Amino acid sequence: MSNEAVIHAHAGAGTHDAHGDHHHEHHHHETFITKYVFSQDHKMIAKQFLITGMFWAVLGGLMSVLFRLQLGYPDATFPWLEDILGKWAKGGHISAEAYYALVTTHGTVLVFFVLTAGLSGTFANFLIPLQVGARDMASPFLNMLSYWFFFTASVVMLSSIFVETGPFSGGWTAYPPLSALGSASPGSQTGMDLWLVSMALFVVSSLLGGLNYIATILNMRTKGMSMTRLPLTIWALFFTAVLGVLSFPVLFSGFILLIFDRNFGTSFYLSDIFVNGVGALPNEGGSAILYQHLFWFLGHPEVYIILLPAMGMVSEILSVNSRKPIFGYMAMIGSLFAIAILAFLVWAHHMFVTGLNPFLGSIFVLLTLLIAVPSAIKVFNWLTTLWRGNIRFTPGMQFAIGFVSLFISGGLTGIWLGNSALDIHLHDTYFVVAHFHIVMGVASMFGMFAGIYHWFPKMYGRYLNNTLGYVHFWITIAGAYMIFWPMHYEGLAGMPRRYYDYSIWESFKRFGELNRFISTVAMIVFSAQILFLFNFFYSIFKGRKVTSLNPWGSNTLEWTTPLRPGHGNWPGEIPEVHRWAYDYGKDGKDFISQTTPVGADESHH
Amino acid sequence: MIAVQTKEPQKIHPHKFTLWVAMGSIVMMFAALTSAYIVKKNQSSWLEFDLPKIFWYSTFTILMSSVTIHLATKAFKAREIERYRVLITVTALLGVAFITMQWLGFRDLESRNIALTGPKSNSAASFLFVITGLHMLHVLGGVIALLVIFLRAYAVKVKNYSSLPIELVGTYWHFVDALWIYLFIFCNWIG
Numbered sequence: 001m002s003n004e005a006v007i008h009a010h011a012g013a014g015t016h017d018a019h020g021d022h023h024h025e026h027h028h029h030e031t032f033i034t035k036y037v038f039s040q041d042h043k044m045i046a047k048q049f050l051i052t053g054m055f056w057a058v059l060g061g062l063m064s065v066l067f068r069l070q071l072g073y074p075d076a077t078f079p080w081l082e083d084i085l086g087k088w089a090k091g092g093h094i095s096a097e098a099y100y101a102l103v104t105t106h107g108t109v110l111v112f113f114v115l116t117a118g119l120s121g122t123f124a125n126f127l128i129p130l131q132v133g134a135r136d137m138a139s140p141f142l143n144m145l146s147y148w149f150f151f152t153a154s155v156v157m158l159s160s161i162f163v164e165t166g167p168f169s170g171g172w173t174a175y176p177p178l179s180a181l182g183s184a185s186p187g188s189q190t191g192m193d194l195w196l197v198s199m200a201l202f203v204v205s206s207l208l209g210g211l212n213y214i215a216t217i218l219n220m221r222t223k224g225m226s227m228t229r230l231p232l233t234i235w236a237l238f239f240t241a242v243l244g245v246l247s248f249p250v251l252f253s254g255f256i257l258l259i260f261d262r263n264f265g266t267s268f269y270l271s272d273i274f275v276n277g278v279g280a281l282p283n284e285g286g287s288a289i290l291y292q293h294l295f296w297f298l299g300h301p302e303v304y305i306i307l308l309p310a311m312g313m314v315s316e317i318l319s320v321n322s323r324k325p326i327f328g329y330m331a332m333i334g335s336l337f338a339i340a341i342l343a344f345l346v347w348a349h350h351m352f353v354t355g356l357n358p359f360l361g362s363i364f365v366l367l368t369l370l371i372a373v374p375s376a377i378k379v380f381n382w383l384t385t386l387w388r389g390n391i392r393f394t395p396g397m398q399f400a401i402g403f404v405s406l407f408i409s410g411g412l413t414g415i416w417l418g419n420s421a422l423d424i425h426l427h428d429t430y431f432v433v434a435h436f437h438i439v440m441g442v443a444s445m446f447g448m449f450a451g452i453y454h455w456f457p458k459m460y461g462r463y464l465n466n467t468l469g470y471v472h473f474w475i476t477i478a479g480a481y482m483i484f485w486p487m488h489y490e491g492l493a494g495m496p497r498r499y500y501d502y503s504i505w506e507s508f509k510r511f512g513e514l515n516r517f518i519s520t521v522a523m524i525v526f527s528a529q530i531l532f533l534f535n536f537f538y539s540i541f542k543g544r545k546v547t548s549l550n551p552w553g554s555n556t557l558e559w560t561t562p563l564r565p566g567h568g569n570w571p572g573e574i575p576e577v578h579r580w581a582y583d584y585g586k587d588g589k590d591f592i593s594q595t596t597p598v599g600a601d602e603s604h605h
Numbered sequence: 606m607i608a609v610q611t612k613e614p615q616k617i618h619p620h621k622f623t624l625w626v627a628m629g630s631i632v633m634m635f636a637a638l639t640s641a642y643i644v645k646k647n648q649s650s651w652l653e654f655d656l657p658k659i660f661w662y663s664t665f666t667i668l669m670s671s672v673t674i675h676l677a678t679k680a681f682k683a684r685e686i687e688r689y690r691v692l693i694t695v696t697a698l699l700g701v702a703f704i705t706m707q708w709l710g711f712r713d714l715e716s717r718n719i720a721l722t723g724p725k726s727n728s729a730a731s732f733l734f735v736i737t738g739l740h741m742l743h744v745l746g747g748v749i750a751l752l753v754i755f756l757r758a759y760a761v762k763v764k765n766y767s768s769l770p771i772e773l774v775g776t777y778w779h780f781v782d783a784l785w786i787y788l789f790i791f792c793n794w795i796g
Binding site for chain 2: 138139142207210211212214215216218219220245246247248249250252253254256257260264265266267268282283284285286287290293294297
C-alpha cells in the first residue's frame with residue numbers, strides 16, 4: 001500500500017505496525033468512551049458530526065418557524081409562545097429583539113453548524129478514507145479534536161440563547177457597529193461575546209478538519225488510486241477543504257480586530273458614533289467596510305464550502321442510480337476547480353451598495369457572472385448523466401435530482417443579483433433571501449439528504465425506510481418551491497428583508513396573505529422533517545438489514561469493506577485500484593468495481 | 606524497507622504535509638491583516654511613527670534561533686544527543702528572548718505616548734500591536750513545541766529514533782522566522 005510505504009520510509013525501524021498492520025484485529029481495548037465519545041475512527045466522528053448537525057438543523061429550523069409565525073401572523077397571539085420563550089414573547093407575541101435574535105441565530109447555525117460542519121464534516125470524514133482507500137485520516141487525533149472543537153462551539157452557541165440579554169441579534173454576518181458595541185442592542189452584550197467565542201472555536205474546528213482532509217486525499221490514497229481515478233465526491237470535498245483552509249483564517253483575522261474593538265477600545269471598524277443614552281464615542285478613523293471585506297472574503301467561499309460537497313455527492317449518486325458513467329468526468333473536475341478559484345475573486349458582489357467604486361464593481365460583476373460557466377457545465381453534465389439512463393428512483397436519487405432542480409432555479413437568479421446595476425434595486429430585498437435559500441440552503445440540504453439516504457446502509461448496516469423517504473422528498477421539494485418562489489415576487493416589488501412587521505407598511509402590507517401562505521408551508525415542511533428524524537433514528541436500530549455488501553451496485557471502494565467495518569476499514573490488505581469509479585454499463589456489464597483489474601478484451605472509454 | 610524506498614517515489618510524510626497546509630492557512634491570516642493594514646493606511650487619520658529600535662535586535666535574535674534549530678536537527682540526525690539538547694534549549698531561550706523584546710518594543714511605543722489600545726489609540730499602532738502580537742503567539746506555540754521535544758530528549762526509554770518531530774518543529778520555526786521577516790519589512794517599508 002502506498003500510504004503504508006510512506007510511513008515506513010520515514011518512521012525508521014521498529015514502527016512497522018504503527019499505522020498499517022495492527023488494524024487487522026480491531027476492537028482491541030475499545031471502551032464505550034474510546035468507541036463512541038472520544039473516538040478517533042473517522043466513521044464514528046462522521047456520525048458525531050451528523051447527529052450534532054441534525055440537532056442544530058432541528059433547532060435552527062424551529063427558529064425559522066417561530067419568526068415565520070411573526071411574519072405570517074403579525075396580529076395573532078400564541079400564548080404557548082410565552083410558555084417556551086418567556087419574556088421574549090410577552091402576551092404570546094414575539095418581541096422585536098427576539099425576532100432579530102432568532103433570525104441571526106437561524107442564519108449562523110444553518111450556515112456554519114449545519115451546512116458546514118454537519119454536511120462537509122460528516123461526509124468528508126465518512127467518505128474520504130473509505131473512498132480513497134485509507135485506514136483512517138492522516139491524523140486521527142486532530143480529526144477527533146476537530147469534532148470536539150465543534151462540539152464546544154455548539155455548547156457555547158447554545159448557551160448564548162439562555163443569557164439574560166439574549167443571543168446576538170445583529171445578523172449572521174455580525175457587521176459592526178452592532179457587533180462591536182455592547183451598548184448598541186441587548187444582543188450585542190453577552191450574546192455577542194458568546195457568539196464570537198463560539199465562532200472562533202468553530203474556525204479552529206474547520207481548520208483542523210480541512211488540514212486533515214487535504215493531507216489524506218493527497219497522501220493516503222491506496223495503490224492505483226491516481227487523482228483522476230478518484231470519485232467526484234472526493235474531488236469536491238478536496239476543493240471544499242482548500243476553500244476552508246484558505247478563507248477561514250481571513251474571517252478569523254476579521255474577528256480578532258472585532259474583539260479588539262469590542263473589548264480593548266481600538267478603532268479598526270468604529271468611527272464617529274453616537275449611541276442613544278451613551279453619547280458620542282471616542283473612536284475615530286475606523287471603517288465598518290473593512291470588516292465587510294474581511295467577512296465576505298470568507299463569506300463567499302463559504303457558500304461553495306457548503307455547496308461543493310453536495311455537488312460531489314450528487315454527481316456520484318446520479319451516476320450510480322442512472323447506471324451510467326458520469327458525463328464529462330474531467331469537465332466536472334475542471335469546473336470544480338474553476339468554481340474554487342472564482343470563489344475567492346467575487347466577494348465584493350455582496351458589497352455593491354456600500355459605496356464601492358463602480359469601476360471596481362464592474363470587475364466583480366464580470367468575475368461573478370463567470371461563475372455561470374462552470375455552473376452551467378455541471379448542470380449540463382448532470383442532465384446528460386441522467387439522459388437515457390436506467391434510472392432507479394431511490395430516495396437518495398430523488399434528492400439528488402431535486403438538488404439539480406434547485407441548483408438551476410436558484411442559480412439563474414444569481415445572474416440577476418450578480419449585476420451591480422440590478423443589485424441597487426434587489427439588494428437587501430426578499431429576492432436575495434429567495435435566491436440564497438434555494439441555491440445554497442435548500443439545495444445543499446438536498447445534497448445532504450441524498451448523501452444520508454445513499455450512505456446510510458454503509459453507516460449503520462441498515463436501510464432507511466423508502467416510503468417515509470418518498471413522502472419526505474415530495475413534501476420537501478414542493479414545500480421548498482412554495483416557500484421561496486413567492487419571495488422572488490416580494491423582492492422584485494422591493495420588499496426589504498429583516499423587517500419585523502410589514503402589516504403597518506403601506507407599500508408591502510398587500511403581501512400579508514402571501515406571507516401567511518409562506519409561513520404555513522414552512523410549518524408543514526418543518527413537520528415533514530420530523531418524519532425524516534423518526535426514520536433516521538428508528539432505522540439505526542430497527543431498519544431493514546443490509547444483506548449484500550454492495551446494495552446499490554456501486555463501483556467505489558467503500559462498498560468493498562465489510563458490512564460493519566471496524567476501525568481500519570478493511571480487515572486485510574487495502575484493495576488495489578485498477579480503474580476510475582464510473583464503469584457502469586460497460587461492455588454489457590452492469591457495473592465494474594474499481595478493484596477489478598482491466599481485462600485484456602475490455603474496450604476503452 | 607530499502608526495496609520499498611527505491612520502488613516508491615519519495616513521498617512527503619502526511620504530518621509534514623499537514624504542517625505545510627497549516628502554514629499556508631496561517632499565511633492567509635497574516636495576508637488578511639496586512640492587506641487590511643494597507644486599506645486602513647490609505648484612509649484618513651493614520652498615525653505615522655517609527656518602529657521601536659529593539660525590533661532590529663529581536664529580528665537578529667529570531668534569525669539566530671533559526672540557525673540554532675537547524676544545527677539541532679543536524680545534531681539529532683548525527684545522533685549527537687548532548688549537542689542536540691543544548692541546541693534546542695538555546696533555540697527555545699532565543700524564542701523567549703524574542704517575545705520579551707517584542708514586548709519591550711510595545712513598552713517603548715507606549716512611553717512615546719503612542720497608545721496601542723484604548724480610546725486614545727490610532728489604528729496604525731493597534732494594527733502593529735495586533736499583527737506582531739499574533740506573531741508572538743505563534744512563536745510561543747513554537748516554544749511550547751520545543752518544550753515537548755525537549756522533554757522527549759530526556760526520556761529514558763526511546764522506542765524508535767525518528768527525526769520527524771524535530772523536523773516538524775524546525776520547519777515551523779523557520780516559518781515563524783520568515784513570517785517575522787516579512788512583517789518587519791512590511792511594517793518598515795511597505796505598509
